[in-house]
Amino acid sequence: MKFTEEHEWLRVEEGNVVVVGITEHAAEQLGDVVFVELPDVGSTIAKDDEIVVIESVKAASDILAPIDGTIVEVNSPLVDEPGKVNDDPEGESWFFKVEVEDLSVLDDYMDEAAYKKFIS
Template identity: 55%
Template sequence: MSIKYSEDHEWVDAKEDDLVVIGITDFAQEQLGDLVYVELPEVGDECTKGENISVIESVKAASDLVAPVSGSIIEVNSRLEDEPEIVTEDSMGEGWFIKVKLSDPAELDELMDEEAYNAFIEE
């Protein structure tokens, strides 16, 4: 499986059929500027596609992380609570936010592939 992208600038990496890792894209990270705080959901929380699951605070402002898929949160990257700058340094890798067990894997098909996402941010 390749990495998929949402219109809210998250990446969704499907590790298994129903298990995904979610983070924000490099484009999003650049738009936000220096991050100073990340508020993560709790392990065990349910998330619903389109709803806010996390808050990302940059020097400038607070922005919401919108769930790109639905499911239950099985792991959060708690390193971000003390070192939000990891997102700036490596948004697609070490700076991941959450791991989600999908309730509806078909939602992945609604996301963009890399080519479509690159075209989307060009607009």
């Protein structure tokens, strides 16, 4: 997995598909998540686009796209059960899957050790 300074994680799946979610640290900072709005499948995204809206009892925030690509799948159960983000943010509660042209864009992000140092 790779991690961004905005507390997102990225995990490569088969081919050039990257799964994106928020870290456990981010979920803890947000508190209880009460609303999630996901992008549309098939939409093209560019790095730093506002791609996911997430609201918690503490705050509302936008999740920015960490990479360019095309949305190939979203985790639609989160729309009906946004609290799942708090239960397993780095596993089953991913937000979307994006197909990218070049996986080397992930080289710009932190590995787990660097991320842990970043949040400490």
